[in-house]
Amino acid sequence: MKKTVKIGLFGFGCVGQGLYDILQNNTENTGFEAQILKICVKNKEKKREIDASYFTFDKDEILNNSEINLVVELISDAEEAYQIVKKALLSGKNVVTANKKMLALHLEELVRIQKETGTSLLYEAAVCGSIPIIRTLAEYYDNEFLYSVSGIFNGSSNYILSKISNENLSYDVALKQAQKLGFAEADPTLDVAGFDATYKLCLLATQAYGIFINPDEVLRIGINNLKKEDIDFAKNYSVKKENDQNTTNFKVKLVASISRIKSSENNQVLLYVLPVFVDAENPLYNVENENNAVLVEAAFSDKQTFIGKGAGGHPTGSAVLSDISALRFDYQYEYRKTDRNKEKNALGQTLISPTQNVEAEVYLRFENHLSKKELLQNIDFTEILTENENHIIGKIILSELFEKRDFIEKHHIFVALCGEVKAVN
Amino acid sequence: MKKTVKIGLFGFGCVGQGLYDILQNNTENTGFEAQILKICVKNKEKKREIDASYFTFDKDEILNNSEINLVVELISDAEEAYQIVKKALLSGKNVVTANKKMLALHLEELVRIQKETGTSLLYEAAVCGSIPIIRTLAEYYDNEFLYSVSGIFNGSSNYILSKISNENLSYDVALKQAQKLGFAEADPTLDVAGFDATYKLCLLATQAYGIFINPDEVLRIGINNLKKEDIDFAKNYSVKKENDQNTTNFKVKLVASISRIKSSENNQVLLYVLPVFVDAENPLYNVENENNAVLVEAAFSDKQTFIGKGAGGHPTGSAVLSDISALRFDYQYEYRKTDRNKEKNALGQTLISPTQNVEAEVYLRFENHLSKKELLQNIDFTEILTENENHIIGKIILSELFEKRDFIEKHHIFVALCGEVKAVN
Numbered sequence A, B: 001m002k003k004t005v006k007i008g009l010f011g012f013g014c015v016g017q018g019l020y021d022i023l024q025n026n027t028e029n030t031g032f033e034a035q036i037l038k039i040c041v042k043n044k045e046k047k048r049e050i051d052a053s054y055f056t057f058d059k060d061e062i063l064n065n066s067e068i069n070l071v072v073e074l075i076s077d078a079e080e081a082y083q084i085v086k087k088a089l090l091s092g093k094n095v096v097t098a099n100k101k102m103l104a105l106h107l108e109e110l111v112r113i114q115k116e117t118g119t120s121l122l123y124e125a126a127v128c129g130s131i132p133i134i135r136t137l138a139e140y141y142d143n144e145f146l147y148s149v150s151g152i153f154n155g156s157s158n159y160i161l162s163k164i165s166n167e168n169l170s171y172d173v174a175l176k177q178a179q180k181l182g183f184a185e186a187d188p189t190l191d192v193a194g195f196d197a198t199y200k201l202c203l204l205a206t207q208a209y210g211i212f213i214n215p216d217e218v219l220r221i222g223i224n225n226l227k228k229e230d231i232d233f234a235k236n237y238s239v240k241k242e243n244d245q246n247t248t249n250f251k252v253k254l255v256a257s258i259s260r261i262k263s264s265e266n267n268q269v270l271l272y273v274l275p276v277f278v279d280a281e282n283p284l285y286n287v288e289n290e291n292n293a294v295l296v297e298a299a300f301s302d303k304q305t306f307i308g309k310g311a312g313g314h315p316t317g318s319a320v321l322s323d324i325s326a327l328r329f330d331y332q333y334e335y336r337k338t339d340r341n342k343e344k345n346a347l348g349q350t351l352i353s354p355t356q357n358v359e360a361e362v363y364l365r366f367e368n369h370l371s372k373k374e375l376l377q378n379i380d381f382t383e384i385l386t387e388n389e390n391h392i393i394g395k396i397i398l399s400e401l402f403e404k405r406d407f408i409e410k411h412h413i414f415v416a417l418c419g420e421v422k423a424v425n
């Protein structure tokens, strides 16, 4: 049953205006009625590009308006967004949101409310902008045994890495460029320290494996301690492959990943957001600048790569629009993998759960103020492969990295995966 | 409303067995009931891997079985497939098919029958195997103004091109390898002469632009006349870019493409399947071996690339399964762009239509038996840029190439796009 979508919009910033723009200018858009009735924003002083009668500063003017059947939530405040989305669902309105932070913190509860109220909560735009990865996981891979879902989920940090690598810029200059171009947040920590990618990874964990992950429990190390010398080191880093040839010329990418750890029951997954040395055979190698990419490895459909714009008003707005469009038919994500986990749980079967009991080869560079001795007293390697005065390459259990994350951050240590990741027996 | 899917399967070859395998071994597949009741095949002598009671040689045993609510059509005979699919839809059964040839020849009629009977016809597996491009175009891009949809749609020919380029094999040896590995058809013409890619392109034209294209009307030149020297030529070919730097090191890829031609009304599209010189900035450059790729360029979501396995029993079977899974909810493709075109037509507005009135830069290599003079008497260039004793680089109107396709084929001329494609005023 088609119906006219009457929208109450929260937020009129980058994405909100992008959506407005698309609804105004989309010549393809006949036969699909979507109308913005009201827009709630915060700042009463700000000049707006469109008629003042659209705007309100009182969220209840949208939430209590019974004519509005869809709330589109595009504000920058995660806590307030949570209140808005929850109330909207509880009052029987469908919700489309792009707020990955809010979702990562509250998805389990919101999915429960969605079920109880028979509403629909869609969030394609929250993960990798215009790449339709949520819908694809929810619908297309809903029967598939997935080995891994990984990729480049943050455009700003990828832009910075590209600029340092390809144009020899320093980290600081590259970051300033990203900010100037509007890719990075005013406070870029969300991007470069890997928070943004972690939130997205948590949402994909739910769609790909039916599990809800607390972002704080994900091993997360960003590129905020990276220097140009790390990128140069990766370029010259050389690894012997099976065929005895050398792979060299690695790039550093900030990779988010959830993958099954090989074990008898295949019921453990490793999640991380980490800088990784990738070689030319990796599909992420050529993903440059502000682009995002998602790789899916599945038992039957094999490897797939999706590359596209991960941010920006128009790409993100177009993802919002595709959710709005799907709601004409009351489309919902099914969460079949989540339901199956509940069934398994009731039957006392082992569930998929996160592990960090995994050994990985890492490159770790430290600053002069820290002696190598001090470093090794604080961080336990299972094996040291090579070392010099300012870096170590060695094997480490990833739970050890997780536990020492405060030490790593405090001492501005740069860490990257540079080789195999293997389950510990 | 969920329902148990009871399947009548036609064909038990590469894809049919792949699907059977997946249904047997998919551990993720709880909560989703799909059951194969009967399998119709052709050859009575062939040994089958599974119980003989599954099989029939009489299509009506499936088509007249009222317990069966879904026909999965995976046979190699396009004409017979058409009869089966048509009858199944007319008798109220949903259909999933992977048969791109059959669909390309009959889609308009079958979509009409689907509408009249309220059934559903799904065909994700028919285009680029496991890449979910049909669903993505139908759902995600249904509101988007698309500039182009293009890519590498045939795994066998891409495999051949990769092997010649990366391992210095001759065309014939590479083709034999592809056949041995099961990528290429016994009669490889379908692959290397571009028929297979053309069928897929026609299906994408419907989903992307709402138009039905006769495959015979598509400009189609394959790689069957390619020699290693063409690939070497591309490697050394050099073009000045805007920034005055040279691009060189091109690869030859068999590219299928539908794109809007810039004009006042933006209502013309160019379709072709042609060898193209692509440079390292093109996302197709790194798509190697049997992989497929689809690029979508859209007004708001910008550029997206999807890369994955385009063929093989499991990847294709997994696409079939995702269609079967969607039918639990009577999912249908909506064809909103098609409907909109009908509305426009009724209002006397100009419709999207194909054009070949486009000038392109091409590389054209001919064999010794043909003199250059003879060639130029038969094929009209608008401008010749460089020439030597066995090749010409020049500008040509693509309708001229289309008209001379028999001459080109007869004289084993190899043609590739090697530069700009521009509307003619």
Ligand SMILES: NC(=O)c1ccc[n+]([C@@H]2O[C@H](COP(=O)([O-])OP(=O)(O)OC[C@H]3O[C@@H](n4cnc5c(N)ncnc54)[C@H](OP(=O)(O)O)[C@@H]3O)[C@@H](O)[C@H]2O)c1
Pocket: A010, A011, A012, A013, A014, A015, A016, A040, A041, A042, A043, A044, A046, A074, A075, A076, A077, A080, A098, A099, A100, A101, A125, A126, A129, A310, A311, A312, A313, A316
């Ligand atoms: N930017 C992207 O490319 C992108 C991509 C994917 C997802 N997202 C997500 O989309 C959301 C919006 O991002 P954005 O880039 O559009 O942010 P933005 O440009 O900073 O705009 C934020 C908007 O939210 C409004 N707002 C903030 N707090 C509010 C409150 N308490 N009540 C009502 N309105 C409030 C602001 O109002 P004023 O106008 O009055 O200041 C502003 O209009 C965020 O969740 C972000 O993570 C963004």
Ligand SMILES: NC(=O)c1ccc[n+]([C@@H]2O[C@H](COP(=O)([O-])OP(=O)(O)OC[C@H]3O[C@@H](n4cnc5c(N)ncnc54)[C@H](OP(=O)(O)O)[C@@H]3O)[C@@H](O)[C@H]2O)c1
Pocket: B010, B011, B012, B013, B014, B015, B016, B040, B041, B042, B043, B044, B046, B074, B075, B076, B077, B080, B098, B099, B100, B101, B125, B126, B129, B310, B311, B312, B313, B316
């Ligand atoms: N192979 C791929 O990777 C791939 C990928 C995408 C799409 N497709 C499409 O999927 C379809 C099947 O391809 P395939 O590779 O599986 O073909 P295949 O291996 O050659 O198997 C063809 C099957 O069709 C059966 N068959 C042929 N004519 C028949 C008829 N008149 N009545 C009943 N059964 C008949 C054959 O029966 P017998 O067993 O008795 O010989 C055989 O089981 C084709 O449309 C193809 O274009 C294939």
